[in-house]
Amino acid sequence: MSESAEGLPLADRLAREIRAMLISGELMPGERLSEAAVSARFAVSRNSLREAFRLLTKDGLLRHEANRGVFVAVPTMATIIDIYRVRRMLECAALRQAWNGHPAIRAMRAAVEEADRARRGADWPGIGNANMAFHAAVVDLADSARLAEFYTRIAAELRLAFGLLHDQEHLHAPFVDMNASILALAEAGHFAEAADEMSRYLDLSERTLLKSLEQAG
Amino acid sequence: MSESAEGLPLADRLAREIRAMLISGELMPGERLSEAAVSARFAVSRNSLREAFRLLTKDGLLRHEANRGVFVAVPTMATIIDIYRVRRMLECAALRQAWNGHPAIRAMRAAVEEADRARRGADWPGIGNANMAFHAAVVDLADSARLAEFYTRIAAELRLAFGLLHDQEHLHAPFVDMNASILALAEAGHFAEAADEMSRYLDLSERTLLKSLEQAG
DNA sequence: AAGTCAAGATTGTTCAACAAAAATATCTAT
């Protein structure tokens, strides 16, 4: 399904693979990525790898220290707070100016159903993915390619923060129902109320995450 | 004043220089950037230049075609519309949730005064710069590093679009007064009204730009 | 004028090299 990597420049493919490893927790925050080691791991040249590193650094997923190398970024409380500030602005505004029958609403519904399925199957990563898909779909309501791309960058950074947590299993599950209620409001055309509900969702989610992070830190 | 380029990686410095050339119109939309020519021009290796190209491509300022090279991005009507959609969301929301005495308001005032000075001196590029500074300051009201960085990327893309225009001299001048009135409302603590005024500003600015682009196209 | 095919030029990627900086190990002197 995700064989869409052919023809792209090597640096892009590399960045994609490393990004997946960062999001999945295979690479831990703070970890150092040696050019020699990683380029050997992927069987590519150091030069190509450096191009990929630049991309990921620009995404905020890696951190570049001069003459010392690149490290997996370490999200802090400030990071989380900033990300949620962005989410509040983007997601609430997107909902508030949405219109009836927008294609993104179908995507929202699909994500909610997928999350429900995953929850019934106790598939925690599946819930996380579906949750992310739901909120990306919300941003798509704004009909802006640049906004959507920006949001995926932010979402990746957020998922990196999840890597800091010990048991993130039950972190998404309680929110499936809130997503469903946001969806219901949107489908009924009550976009202002949907935005308000989203605001509550984000407050709650942020607080939960910050608390988990504090305990894990 | 802008000697802040020491110590940074070469690719970053290169990207910054090329970005400046793109914004200043020294490089025109559609133009092809040959790796050999540009790397010779800056006296750097092709490898380093390619890193810089990747950065700028990610910023939307360059366009990468496989096996064909990189070109200066060509903004279209769709680009403008998307950028203004982003601006409306960011700038209006930032104003609406601003608070009295926010440091960014001082920056807004400084930009307005600078624009006024530039207009009196018939310094058109100066007006453009001050105008950009004003709107960046508005976004700073949101207190989000990620949002601010995103906005500078969008602003750079917008300035690239100005490059398509023949006489952009009088494009910013009429808006100096609107900025001043937005500032006045913000300083008086009337943030909702300021946001509404900003919305009108953006509508007008977008329409003006689209029309100019149509005539120049 | 349209199509074919052989140069010619450009990108994509790798490798090897070396200077500069940082990390690590070694050696004092107290």
Place this chain on the structure above:
DNA sequence: ATAGATATTTTTGTTGAACAATCTTGACTT
């Protein structure tokens, strides 16, 4: 033994050259 100074090793930063793959150009044919 410990703190500090020095030498050694490892890494990053950057370059130049090389070569395959691909695109462009231009000559040649029909």
